Amino acid sequence: MIGYVTLGTNDMERASEFYDALLGSIGKTRIFEQDGFIGWGTSLEEPALTITAPYDGNPATVGNGVMVALVMPSKEAVDAFYAKALELGASDEGAPGPRGEGFYAGYFRDLDGHKLNAFIMG
Numbered sequence: 001m002i003g004y005v006t007l008g009t010n011d012m013e014r015a016s017e018f019y020d021a022l023l024g025s026i027g028k029t030r031i032f033e034q035d036g037f038i039g040w041g042t043s044l045e046e047p048a049l050t051i052t053a054p055y056d057g058n059p060a061t062v063g064n065g066v067m068v069a070l071v072m073p074s075k076e077a078v079d080a081f082y083a084k085a086l087e088l089g090a091s092d093e094g095a096p097g098p099r100g101e102g103f104y105a106g107y108f109r110d111l112d113g114h115k116l117n118a119f120i121m122g
Contacts, residue, residue, distance in 0.1 A: 004039060004048040005068050007114045008060030012036055015051045018088050018111050023049065025084045026070075026077070062113040069117050075104050081118040082106030093117075 009015035016038050020030070023040040031048060032039045041048035049068065054060050072078045079096045085108045086092060093115055096106030105119035 002047045004041075004050050006050045006052055007068070007110070007112065008054050009051045009112050010053070010060045011111070012038070012051065012053060014111055018090075019049065019051060021088050022081070022085055022090075026072070026081060060112060062109075062115070067107075067115040067117060069105075069119055072118050072120050075120055078104055078106050078118045078120055082108060085110070085116070085118075090116075 007015075019038075019040055023029075028040045028042060028049075030038060031041045031044055037050060037052040039048040039050040049070075070081070072081060075096070082096050089111055090108040093107035093109055094105075094117075096104065096118070099105050102122055103119065105117045107115065107117045109115050
């Protein structure tokens with residue numbers, strides 16, 4: 001159902017470098033780039049994560065209660081992705097670990113303050 005998720009940024013160069021490295025660590029690449037809008041994924045037919053400066057010209061801000069959850073193939077992949085995010089300058093929002101029965105996740109905020117998590121069910 002999800003086509004893509006867009007996160008606002010106030011520094012396209014810094015954000016694009018962060019996501020190139022972070023999403024590249026799980027095999028995702030830029031699948032499109034135009035007019036200050038960049039998307040990463042596997043193909044245009046699969047869900048993507050995108051960044052852009054807000055269209056209305058106002059500063060990008062963080063949505064209260066908004067989080068992007070990225071599914072991983074294993075607990076080890078969750079750990080590695082979370083560690084990569086922190087290595088790239090993300091801030092910790094909850095180290096990887098079990099969060100209830102059958103759910104394992106690590107939480108972080110990107111360079112613009114958006115909350116993301118890497119998770120696996122099972």
